[in-house]
Amino acid sequence: MIGRWQSICPTVRELAHPSLKARRGEKWTGSTACRDTMWLTLLYSCTGGAALLYALYRWLIPAAVQYHGGLALIWHDVIVEWILDTLTHSTRPQRLLSAVQKNATRGDPSSVVKAIDQFCRQKEWAMNVGDEKGCILDLVVSEVNPTFVLELGTYCGYSTVRIARLLPPHAKVITLEFNPDFAAIAHQVIAWAGLEDKVHLIVGASGDWIPKMKEQFGLNSFDLVFLDHWKDRYLPDTKLMEECGLLRQGSILLADNVICPGAPDYLDYVRRSSQYESQYFKSHLEYTKVEDGLEKSIFLG
Numbered sequence: 001m002i003g004r005w006q007s008i009c010p011t012v013r014e015l016a017h018p019s020l021k022a023r024r025g026e027k028w029t030g031s032t033a034c035r036d037t038m039w040l041t042l043l044y045s046c047t048g049g050a051a052l053l054y055a056l057y058r059w060l061i062p063a064a065v066q067y068h069g070g071l072a073l074i075w076h077d078v079i080v081e082w083i084l085d086t087l088t089h090s091t092r093p094q095r096l097l098s099a100v101q102k103n104a105t106r107g108d109p110s111s112v113v114k115a116i117d118q119f120c121r122q123k124e125w126a127m128n129v130g131d132e133k134g135c136i137l138d139l140v141v142s143e144v145n146p147t148f149v150l151e152l153g154t155y156c157g158y159s160t161v162r163i164a165r166l167l168p169p170h171a172k173v174i175t176l177e178f179n180p181d182f183a184a185i186a187h188q189v190i191a192w193a194g195l196e197d198k199v200h201l202i203v204g205a206s207g208d209w210i211p212k213m214k215e216q217f218g219l220n221s222f223d224l225v226f227l228d229h230w231k232d233r234y235l236p237d238t239k240l241m242e243e244c245g246l247l248r249q250g251s252i253l254l255a256d257n258v259i260c261p262g263a264p265d266y267l268d269y270v271r272r273s274s275q276y277e278s279q280y281f282k283s284h285l286e287y288t289k290v291e292d293g294l295e296k297s298i299f300l301g
């Protein structure tokens with residue numbers, strides 16, 4: 001059976017050296033030459049096709065979509081994630097955690113941030129605030145020097161680590177994540193950075209938890225709120241925080257992705273309302289060249 005298959009399908013070595021065939025006793029006729037040419041063409045087409053697909057996936061499509069927000073998000077956040085999840089039987093947050101465990105030093109938050117940024121720039125995009133906008137976040141955290149921070153949208157804990165590493169002693173970040181799988185990864189990332197003491201991670205939805213904050217944590221208000229959950233929740237959750245008295249005069253709201261994917265109703269609200277003084281910080285969507293930015297709004301009471 002194998003012998004018959006070999007007579008139809010020559011080995012790669014035989015294609016390169018037809019004399020090998022002769023050594024095996026097979027006659028080199030016009031029809032075998034024609035068949036070998038066909039196999040050779042097939043071999044080159046498959047190799048060329050695979051190389052082209054890889055180049056498209058690795059460089060050409062990423063380069064083409066990096067200036068277009070919608071295409072960049074569909075490519076990185078839907079297509080590539082699905083391909084890699086299917087091929088590796090793992091999830092993006094699990095792969096991100098492995099990169100942290102491999103490349104970051106336990107107890108060193110800056111190495112955790114660096115390992116995640118490296119993973120996202122070199123291996124796979126992920127929806128963290130990222131290194132570029134992360135520098136703006138760092139500046140605001142350092143300027144406010146908050147005691148109580150609320151973060152809406154934890155994902156894998158990248159921004160939580162960025163914020164918590166800059167907090168003064170006794171300060172806390174309360175971070176909300178409604179996806180339990182993401183929260184489990186964030187928990188491990190925060191622990192790897194050695195910041196468990198500074199972070200309270202809640203698995204739950206913002207709409208359910210904002211009204212319970214005062215009673216659960218015995219706090220009066222937040223000094224800084226980082227909004228980075230689903231964009232259609234920015235405005236209702238801001239109004240909910242106002243209603244629940246979680247904002248004091250001088251509290252800062254810092255909202256990510258106000259341009260891409262965008263939160264137009266929220267932007268309109270904080271820019272028009274006499275209760276806020278608002279400022280836009282122009283930047284780029286995480287790990288791309290698409291325009292995006294952070295909106296910093298001071299609550300005037």
Ligand SMILES: C[S@@+](CC[C@H](N)C(=O)[O-])C[C@H]1O[C@@H](n2cnc3c(N)ncnc32)[C@H](O)[C@@H]1O
Nearest residue numbers: 128129153155158159177178205206228229230
């Ligand atoms: C953009 S990611 C957060 C990224 C993170 N802040 C960072 O920079 O590393 C948004 C996250 O918010 C979570 N989320 C969305 N809506 C939420 C809600 N209403 N309550 C709690 N979590 C929410 C999503 O599951 C997702 O993990």
Ligand SMILES: [Mg+2]
Nearest residue numbers: 129228256257
């Ligand atoms: Mg974001």
